[in-house]
Amino acid sequence: GQQLNQSPQSMFIQEGEDVSMNCTSSSIFNTWLWYKQDPGEGPVLLIALYKAGELTSNGRLTAQFGITRKDSFLNISASIPSDVGIYFCAGQESGGSNYKLTFGKGTLLTVNP
Amino acid sequence: DVKVTQSSRYLVKRTGEKVFLECVQDMDHENMFWYRQDPGLGLRLIYFSYDVKMKEKGDIPEGYSVSREKKERFSLILESASTNQTSMYLCASGWGYEQYFGPGTRLTVT
Numbered sequence A: 001g002q003q004l005n006q007s008p009q010s011m012f013i014q015e016g017e018d019v020s021m022n023c024t025s026s027s028i029f030n031t032w033l034w035y036k037q038d039p040g041e042g043p044v045l046l047i048a049l050y051k052a053g054e055l056t057s058n059g060r061l062t063a064q065f066g067i068t069r070k071d072s073f074l075n076i077s078a079s080i081p082s083d084v085g086i087y088f089c090a091g092q093e094s095g096g097s098n099y100k101l102t103f104g105k106g107t108l109l110t111v112n113p
Numbered sequence B: 001d002v003k004v005t006q007s008s009r010y011l012v013k014r015t016g017e018k019v020f021l022e023c024v025q026d027m028d029h030e031n032m033f034w035y036r037q038d039p040g041l042g043l044r045l046i047y048f049s050y051d052v053k054m055k056e057k058g059d060i061p062e063g064y065s066v067s068r069e070k071k072e073r074f075s076l077i078l079e080s081a082s083t084n085q086t087s088m089y090l091c092a093s094g095w096g097y098e099q100y101f102g103p104g105t106r107l108t109v110t
Helices: none
Strands: A005-007 A010-014 A019-024 A029-037 A044-049 A055-058 A061-065 A071-076 A085-093 A107-112 B004-006 B010-013 B019-025 B031-038 B042-051 B054-057 B064-070 B073-078 B087-095 B098-101 B105-109
Touching: A010 A019, A019 A085, A019 A107, A029 A061, A029 A071, A029 B098, A044 A055, A044 A061, A044 A071, A044 B098, A071 A085, B004 B087, B010 B019, B019 B031, B019 B087, B019 B105, B031 B064, B031 B073, B042 B064, B042 B073, B054 B064, B073 B087
Parallel strands: A010 A107, B010 B105
Antiparallel strands: A005 A019, A019 A071, A029 A044, A029 A085, A055 A061, A061 A071, A085 A107, B004 B019, B019 B073, B031 B042, B031 B087, B042 B054, B064 B073, B087 B098, B087 B105
């Protein structure tokens, strides 16, 4: 099936820095979602995007639905130690099965205090 | 807040045992899902259900079955557990395309 390419695979940053990560596909997606997973826990939904060009914020997090509908971006501003975790993108492919999501492999974020 | 609970956080079973993983959600969601998560392979969909008694195979259904007798409860069954089913199992529920995950069950088959 469709694969999502998520990059970077990992990031090591200093507290206070801004972070950017992205997700790309070769086909069009109708919906993009961003999740965060802490070690040993389930993913938590951060942001959901439904329209091309949409820009949505959740606190220090901002995500965008790319205008080509083949990519999405997540930015974290002024990172803090509790931002550590794995960030996943997920999307619902145009023409795909109802409700079925395709997931990226994740970006592992480490924040040095 | 959406709450999805899973019956066990950690489980150790022997090869050949029948294993039941239970998932309960309290948000009246139509859709429920079972995934497994393995290092390097990401999240893979095993089965999903869009209504009571309705189910569809995901990407890796072999060796698994599911049951949804009530809207709030979705069970994953390993008919005869094997060592290659050692994994983190995640249940999710949702509406539309949004999915909300439980805390996961780390299953070890020895």
